[in-house]
Amino acid sequence: MTFAEINPPARLLMGPGPVNAHPRVLRAMSAQLLGQFDPEFTGYMNETMALYRQVFQTQNRWTFLIDGTARAAIEAALVSVLEPGDRLLVANIGRFGGLLEEIGERCGAEVVSIKADWGQVLAFEDLKAAIERVRPKLFASVHGDTSTTMAQPLDGIGEVCRANGALSYIDATATLGGMDVAVDRWGADIVTAGLQKCLGGPSGSAPITISDRAADVIMGRRHIERGLGAETASGRRIASNYFDLAMLMDYWSERRLNHHTEATTMLYGARECARLVVEEGTQARFARHAACGAAMAAGLAAMGLEVYGDPAYRMTNVTAGLIPAGVDEARVRAAMRTDFGIEIGTAFGPLQGKVWRIGAMGYNATRPAVLSTLAALEAVLRMQGWSAAPGVDAAQAVLAERDLA
């Protein structure tokens, strides 16, 4: 039994991710492979590190890729820092805060949470007080939690953590390359992401950056794989081989100690994603996402859909609109997909059946993508018997005001 060649239908992916890959990224991924220790390939590895330093806005030497999806990098960060019994403080503003808690539990950590209601973020003073009270080994927070579309402000967090002897970890999966992920300004110790949101690449490679301070803690747990060397630190061996950041640093350093076989094609793609960010400029890119997010929100509101969440802290790249009463949300999404080729997202947990989540990220953070989505949604809602007011004009006004071509 076999099947025909890959031939996916055209889709405009306007959900909370994945989004369409930039064509340049797919083109880069079509290049032929190299051996992992070929000087040409290790050169590409080094260039990828240099590019992601710019994307993460950091000077961190240790800035590289984890070979897996976004949550692979989350787990690598947590398991490489946390030993059983260590205290982890999680700032939980949505489902992906819950993921940090559950990974922390699997690491055997003692997990303490500070929670915001869905649709809200945590006040800096509350975070500070929690860190001072709990004094965790690691403080962990999601930057933009797509489950609620809220972005947690993080300026000053590193200083508070350092003053309390804590390391900090930030999950920037949904925001890197789209919102201001300012690793060094935040003072965050480990920050991770994925390609399939604002970076405009396929899922499967996860950028990570690690401060020297965090690297020291991780290297204190370094146990080189048998047959490759004898160096062993005194710390407890990291519970995972694949996610052992000490071994990954040895692999990405000039030592090039063998670990996995680097995912060549995904690295080509990740490198191209970063090249696109650097060429556009991080600030221009943030402005583009902010303009599209504001236009989407204005369009939804003009159509009569309430925009979800505290407006002061909404992510700019994913917007949630409340589903009008009496509308069959699954039928709307199906009609968007089959009649217009546009995917929008549903929601999890307390928001399931209550909101649609609509992203405008990476390659899809553009005027045509935003306006086409609004026009299609308006038409579909009308077909479903709900009389949506026009939303496109309001969105266009926002885009004109923000000068987005």
Next chain:
Amino acid sequence: MTFAEINPPARLLMGPGPVNAHPRVLRAMSAQLLGQFDPEFTGYMNETMALYRQVFQTQNRWTFLIDGTARAAIEAALVSVLEPGDRLLVANIGRFGGLLEEIGERCGAEVVSIKADWGQVLAFEDLKAAIERVRPKLFASVHGDTSTTMAQPLDGIGEVCRANGALSYIDATATLGGMDVAVDRWGADIVTAGLQKCLGGPSGSAPITISDRAADVIMGRRHIERGLGAETASGRRIASNYFDLAMLMDYWSERRLNHHTEATTMLYGARECARLVVEEGTQARFARHAACGAAMAAGLAAMGLEVYGDPAYRMTNVTAGLIPAGVDEARVRAAMRTDFGIEIGTAFGPLQGKVWRIGAMGYNATRPAVLSTLAALEAVLRMQGWSAAPGVDAAQAVLAERDLA
């Protein structure tokens, strides 16, 4: 700071892997993305499962992909079965047996090993006696260990394991799609691989197959992620979220419980790798690899290079040749790469500096790849002052005898 677009030099990758990707695989990977719950995409997921059942020669329902490199799937298998204190018996015939031991240790298992000298395999009677004596929860073995180029015979292993209450795990990273990986005939419970060897794809996606018997054990440890459901089994929660096979089975089943975002492009590539195997036919493919391996060995021997390892149990897809005395092995590899664009491999541990490992796998298991490599090596050795006898004729004779076009 930015860098030029990806533009790798042409390389014929004849090391122990990665090898060149089949152009059809790279082409499939250039297709645009789909949302992970789009019916078109879940259709591709189901087709990928059906295709890999054929590649693994199994009826196992649970046959899917792990989003990571080959060792990601190894760790997923071990961490999902082994709880702290469980006994793991490892058949160690080389470096990758050592990897199984070290991952088992990180899982907290009590690890017992039975070792063969490098260049040898373990006798079935010795494996059987060890399983009866140790009575492990899990028996684990590498099929083809590229560090020694030996392939461990595995027929009958499942029956012995079942008779002794053990599950069995086989690492077929280096052999799947090239040698006879017969999951159901072996009676193996979990078998994993990677794309970058005989499957002719890029590293970064790792096929896995799981028997119902193993799935029962894993499902006994199922703890659904918070916010997605309340079902919890009585067994100890798996120590990894990313590698939790129970959650991955829920994601790949019709329940489609959200876990990671499937690595879309890698899935397209993995699916195409399997389509190529199914179109060619597994037996024809094994014969092709066997012909190329025999030709490579004959060519090396004719040149005057002793072929390493017990000839009765050599892998067909990677051949090791002893480095002649007085030859600078690093200079030979560098000349192969820079003058001929051909990569051959060095070795680890006890074989470091003693052998070259030369692969002919997947897209590179062909007459031109084998003969070009032999001709280049002969020329390079001569340039280095070592008078190699001609090797190409002997290789051609083998290929003619085996009828490889």
